Amino acid sequence: MSDDVSLTVGGATVSGWTSVRVTRGMERIPADFDIAMTERFPGATDVVVNEGDPCVLSIGGDTVITGYIDRVNDHFDAHYHVLTISGRGKCEDLVDCSAQYPSFQFLGASAAQIATALAQPFGINVKAADGGLIIPQYVINVGDSAWSVIDTVCKLSQLLAYEDADGDLVIGPLSTLEAAGGFALGVNCERAGYLRDISQRFSVYRVYLVGAASMQDAGVQQFIEYTVNDTTMPRYRPKAFIAETNDAGATVSNQHAIWECNRRLGRGNIVTVTTSSWRDSEGQLYTPNTLAALWMPQLKLIEGQKFTIGEVTYRRDMNGTGCDLILMPPEAFKPEPINYLPLPRDVAAALVPPP
The missing domain is CATH 3.30.1920 (Phage tail proteins - 2 layer sandwich fold)
Incomplete structure (x- = not known):
């Protein structure tokens, strides 16, 4: 299976990048990338990419990031021309921009409904496996980013929120999907590390x-x-x-x-893995919010223990191709319980208009 990285902008697709860095994560919103090519590749001088252009970055036939070009950097000298492009997923607008809603308050709405209302102006869809509990009242402070509001209401419902390959916002629980084959030193894992940290834990x-x-x-x-x-x-x-x-x-x-x-x-047990392949044993790209079995007795890990992939970086440069992953126990990614109501619940419930 080809793992050529291609960038589609304005209906034109360009490949042949000499340097690639693409990162997606459960706690990294939006996803982002940096790619570069030189004039020695055919068509490099014909590439027309402008900052702000919508784009789709793909690996082989799989879409990885759907978003926008943030920066275009041309470098010239007497010997070569280098084009570097940086971009982020569509959810960058949720993070960068202030939340806008006509009344600046939601009454009797679920986390998914609030997220949908705030994401819709940016052309971002919300994919919710669970809409979450009904929140009696939520008031947006002027200047709050759309993402800060969405993050808070999702925590109230104990749901995760992160960006998918289509640039849409996914709301749901920790996934039970598993990367085929897991990771084993000397099999599909070039190197690995295991950080065991007790400094921030208590009895x-x-x-x-x-x-x-x-x-x-x-x-x-x-x-x-x-x-x-x-x-x-x-x-x-x-x-x-x-x-x-x-x-x-x-x-x-x-x-x-x-x-x-x-x-x-969970945060006191962090495993880092580097593998030469971007795909698991069944040909699927490694993605965040996916379980992976670890077969690394050298690191004093229980054989077959399953950690959650929290972040994935696909990279390719003059040193070769690799995939860097950060994994932690699933408990490390569960949303923080928060209490947002300053009023007793019976008073808050009275504020919700009847259906």
Whole structure:
């Protein structure tokens, strides 16, 4: 299968790039690329690409990034001409631009509905496997980026949001899809690394529900503690939080303690892999939000343990072709629980107009 990198702009497709760097990630929005060619390739001097042009970058027959050209850089001297092009996926407009909505507030809308309303002016589709919970009220602050709003409402629904190859926004849970063949040192993996970091982990996470008890005598209100233990920590290291306000504060804060424990454990186990192929054993391009089995006893990993691909970089230059991947346990990518309502839920519910 050919893995030639081609760039389609204005109906014309150009290939023969001498340098390629394409990166996609679950926490890297939008995807981006840098590609270059020299005059020694036929047609290089005929390439007409302007900043702002819509583009599609493909590897073989697979679309990888759909977006826009950000920068075009021409270099000339007495001996050669180098053309360098940089671009990003369509979701760059969600990140760069301020959110616009007629009333600047949403009432009784799901995360997918809010994302759709904010993405539609930019020509970005929202692909949602789960629309998420109905949010009673969400007010946009003037100047907030569209992405910051979408990211927040997706966290409320415990959903991930990231860009796909079509430049559209995907909203959904962690994927259970798996890259065929996984990675094994000496088979399809040129080199690998395993970072084990305990510096930001703790043995116990405690949430304390502390109230002002303004209508009671001092000391009457019960002091409540919620505890989450990380039994893999070798020594005593406590971390404490005060529960957030309103009647959902304790629930969300307890969920946050579990998230803190799992995320810190996941982020303390990072595997980096370099392989000479951009595709798995079934010919599919490696993509973010995909599980991969790891067969690396040299790194003291459990054989066959499955990590989630968080970021993929396809590269090609004078040193050859390679694919660099960053993998972590799935828990490292779960959305952070947040509490956005300053009002009691019954008051917030009363703000939602009847159907």
